[in-house]
Amino acid sequence: MNQSELIEKxxxxxxxxxxxxxxxxxxxxxxxxxxxxxxxAVRISGLGVFNVAARPAREGRNPQTGExxxxxxxxxxxxxxxxxxxxxxxxxxxxxxPRKKTNCQQSASNLAK
Numbered sequence: 001m002n003q004s005e006l007i008e009k010x011x012x013x014x015x016x017x018x019x020x021x022x023x024x025x026x027x028x029x030x031x032x033x034x035x036x037x038x039x040x041a042v043r044i045s046g047l048g049v050f051n052v053a054a055r056p057a058r059e060g061r062n063p064q065t066g067e068x069x070x071x072x073x074x075x076x077x078x079x080x081x082x083x084x085x086x087x088x089x090x091x092x093x094x095x096x097x098p099r100k101k102t103n104c105q106q107s108a109s110n111l112a113k
Contacts, residue, residue, distance in 0.1 A: 003029075036077060048082040
């Protein structure tokens, strides 16, 4: 889903026009981005947590030449999904009761002893 599709979904769900929904979506995205730039974690109930992780400087290799290169330190955004997202993606399965041993299985286990 891209931004314009998200705006359309928000407009339908909230019964706003496209322009108002577009401003709302852009405002939310900008608020999240501003918080991440400031180094704050963003917790959205029912969705998850966005936070900033620091990547240290390290040595790497140029895949074409095999030459060692220095990779500079950087920051990356990490997302940890919340319980609602995990449950939506992985619906709980119905657990079955353990099967009882039949006479054949019992006698086979007795023979093995």
